[in-house]
Amino acid sequence: MILVDSSVWIDYFKGVNNEPSDRPDALLGQEPLLVGDLILAEVLQGFPSESTFEQARKPLISCTVIDVGDEDIAVRAARNYGVLRGFGITVRKTIDTIIATRCIVSNYRLLHNDRDFDAFVTHLGLQAVV
Numbered sequence: 001m002i003l004v005d006s007s008v009w010i011d012y013f014k015g016v017n018n019e020p021s022d023r024p025d026a027l028l029g030q031e032p033l034l035v036g037d038l039i040l041a042e043v044l045q046g047f048p049s050e051s052t053f054e055q056a057r058k059p060l061i062s063c064t065v066i067d068v069g070d071e072d073i074a075v076r077a078a079r080n081y082g083v084l085r086g087f088g089i090t091v092r093k094t095i096d097t098i099i100a101t102r103c104i105v106s107n108y109r110l111l112h113n114d115r116d117f118d119a120f121v122t123h124l125g126l127q128a129v130v
Helices: 006-014 019-027 037-044 050-062 071-086 094-106 115-124
Strands: 002-004 033-036 064-066 109-111
Touching (some): 002 094, 019 109, 033 037, 037 094, 071 094, 071 115, 094 109
Parallel strands (some): 033 064
16 A cells, blocks of 8 residues: 655645656556545645635545554654664654654555655665655
8 A cells, every 4th residue: 555645745736747746646546545634634735725625635535544643653753753863864844754654554655755754764664655
C-alpha cells in the first residue's frame, strides 16, 4: 500500500509536472493509494473556494483515508525524531515525523516530494516509492 504525502498532492492539484506528482494517476487501479487524515487536512486547507475545495476533496477521498497518528505512533515518532537528531539531522515538521513513522510501523510505502523524508529512508527503513 502506498501513502501519498501532501507534497505530492499539492503539486498534483497545482498542475506541476514532476515525477512524484505524475505517479498518482499512473498508480490508480494498480496499487491501493492511501491518504492520511492529517494529509487530507493539509491539502484541502489550501483551496480558497468551496468549488475548488470540492474538486480536490473528491479524488482524495476516493483513496482509502487512514488515521495517521495515535498514542503509539506519537511516542514512536518522538523516538524516531531523537534517533535522527543523534545523526545530526533535524526534521523540520513534526507532521512529517508522524507520517514517516506511520509508514514504517504499518509497512506502507511513501510517495513524496519532500527531502525531510530522506533521512527516514536512510536511517530508519522508510520505504519510499521511487
